[in-house]
Amino acid sequence: MSLGFIYLRYQRKDRSPIEAYLSLVATQERISYHKLLQATDGYHEKNFLGKGGFGSVYKGTLDDGRVVAVKVFDLQLEGALKSFDAECEVLRNLRHRNLTKVISFCSNPNFKALVLEFLPNGSLEKWLYSSDRFLDITQRLDILVDVASALQYLHYEYSTPAVHCDLKPSNVLLDEDMVAHVSDFGLTKLLAPEEGIAILHTPKR
Numbered sequence: 001m002s003l004g005f006i007y008l009r010y011q012r013k014d015r016s017p018i019e020a021y022l023s024l025v026a027t028q029e030r031i032s033y034h035k036l037l038q039a040t041d042g043y044h045e046k047n048f049l050g051k052g053g054f055g056s057v058y059k060g061t062l063d064d065g066r067v068v069a070v071k072v073f074d075l076q077l078e079g080a081l082k083s084f085d086a087e088c089e090v091l092r093n094l095r096h097r098n099l100t101k102v103i104s105f106c107s108n109p110n111f112k113a114l115v116l117e118f119l120p121n122g123s124l125e126k127w128l129y130s131s132d133r134f135l136d137i138t139q140r141l142d143i144l145v146d147v148a149s150a151l152q153y154l155h156y157e158y159s160t161p162a163v164h165c166d167l168k169p170s171n172v173l174l175d176e177d178m179v180a181h182v183s184d185f186g187l188t189k190l191l192a193p194e195e196g197i198a199i200l201h202t203p204k205r
Contacts, residue, residue, distance in 0.1 A: 054080040083186030090185040098150035100183035125169035146180035
């Protein structure tokens, strides 16, 4: 397995992000457009989870019973395709408990979607600004530590230093145990190792 990753790491650099991503999806699982259509009941409003800058997210149930989140990119929006490629480039190698995991993908000329793990407690934003939900001080501190751990990984432990660029409560999702997972990597910037160290250590003035 390790030899395969070494080979992929040093193959031609002119491959597109999506090509590189497809070669590195851990499960090698591809889900068709029609299966996603069935999983989300035709992207029915009852399965709508939220809307971002480049598309919408729906809850879906796959044939084997797995509940997932389907992020569908609106390709008519300027920057949507670039955002999809950026997420593919970052998510292909992420391995951290506080980052949203990618399960699969669906890609054709007219449709782009990522299939992600479903986190049942929704976004941190909903908890912070809800009238019927409450986070106690311990939960808030735990979420802060989770997010900090994710950023530590992206900045210093990921194979290529990465800056999220869009970290906000709506992009922090909570699982069934209220563990926080950073999501939405569409604006993430990947840096050269030496560039990342220089930027991340620049002292404040």
